[in-house]
Amino acid sequence: MKGLLIYKREDYEKNISYAKMLVDYGKEEGLEIQCVCFEDMQMGMDQAGLWVMVEEERVQAIAFVINRTRESILGKQFEQMGIRVFNSSEVTYIANHKGYTHQFASGLGMKALQTMMFYPRFMDTTSVPFDYPFVVKSPEGHGGNEVFKVENRLQFEELLGCCDKEEWLIQELCKHVGEDVRVFVIGNEIVGAIRRYSKVDFRANYCLGGQIESYTLKVEQEELVRNLLRHLKCDYVGVDFIIDEKGEFIFNELEDAVGSRSLYTLQKVDTAKLYILHIAKALQMS
Structure with missing residues (x-):
């Protein structure tokens, strides 16, 4: 079963090893994955319908796309062509505009900052x-x-x-700054969570020098995530919560094309393997 793994070129250069893991794990599950860059693609439509080209050659006979570009229009193009996309164009659309993300989460009654x-x-x-x-x-x-x-x-x-x-x-600005929790979701199920914190920056991101530690979600915190997942089927995302001065979760962001170096460092969770297993299972059931 053939598919495409698509990155923006800059992101691919930062994630070559992870992309290779996805391709290699795919082979183990009978998936032939070709890694391509968004900048080498074209898409459009004509009287015969929708089309996508990679390096001036039309894409044909693929069953799935792993979209790591954060471009919802690309995912929608493939979906309209009858091709399964991970994450869906809906997830990519909602996650990659913070205004849309907050509209969605607040509509579900999730607590947020003004x-x-x-x-x-x-x-x-x-x-x-x-x-x-x-x-x-x-x-x-x-x-x-x-x-x-x-x-x-x-x-x-x-x-x-x-x-x-x-x-x-x-x-x-939250009264308690520099601390958040990222919950990792694969196949619409929680696979782990980490606490990120910084004493030098109001942002707690690991890639910006923040510290990390494993985090065990409370039952009510898990339910916040599961409520979101009941309304938005996610193949692989991060759900971020700010922790306020009372220790309560405040919804912050939904991260599409999420990185998982922190989760592997702390808990040895192989997200590439889990993601491919989810993709293989989803394709078998479709």
């Missing part, structure tokens, strides 16, 4: 409904990138002036 979308073209910095300092995020950022803390209106205006973006997401 958050609003800010559009510099027609909104004034005096219209922010909460006090400084607060957090400013790019809706499409990931891995802790393009996340800023602004202490006052001048800093906010300087940020808007130097970063030309159509929209931002702004969020009140």
Whole structure:
């Protein structure tokens, strides 16, 4: 059974070993996986229907796609062609715009920090409904990138002036900063959780120098994740929660194309193996 594993080139260069693991584990399960870069692809439609090309050759006779690009339009193209995509285009769409993510989670009743979308073209910095300092995020950022803390209106205006973006997401600052929990999900099931914390940054991301330790979810915390999974079937994601000053979970982000170096370091959970086993099982059942 043939399939494609698709990365953005920059991400592929950072994750070559992980991509190779997916390909090798795929062989063990009878899956022939070709790894390709998004920048080498084209997609479109004509009178015969939808098409995708890799290096100017039309994609044919594939059964599945592992989409690690964070591009929902790519996943939707393959789905419309009748090809199974991991993660689905719906997951990719929701997870890769923080505004859409918070709309979805808040619609499920998940506790969140006060958050609003800010559009510099027609909104004034005096219209922010909460006090400084607060957090400013790019809706499409990931891995802790393009996340800023602004202490006052001048800093906010300087940020808007130097970063030309159509929209931002702004969020009140949690009273207890620099600590969160990432829950890893494969095949719509929880496979592990880690606590991330930092004493030098309000962001706790491992890739930004944060510290990590294993975390055991409480029953009510597991139920928060399972509630989300009942409404959104996820093949492989990370669900992030801020821990407030009372120790309660506050929903923060849904991470598509999630990295798992921290989980393997602490718990030796081989997410590549688990992901391929899930994919093989899902394809057999389809």
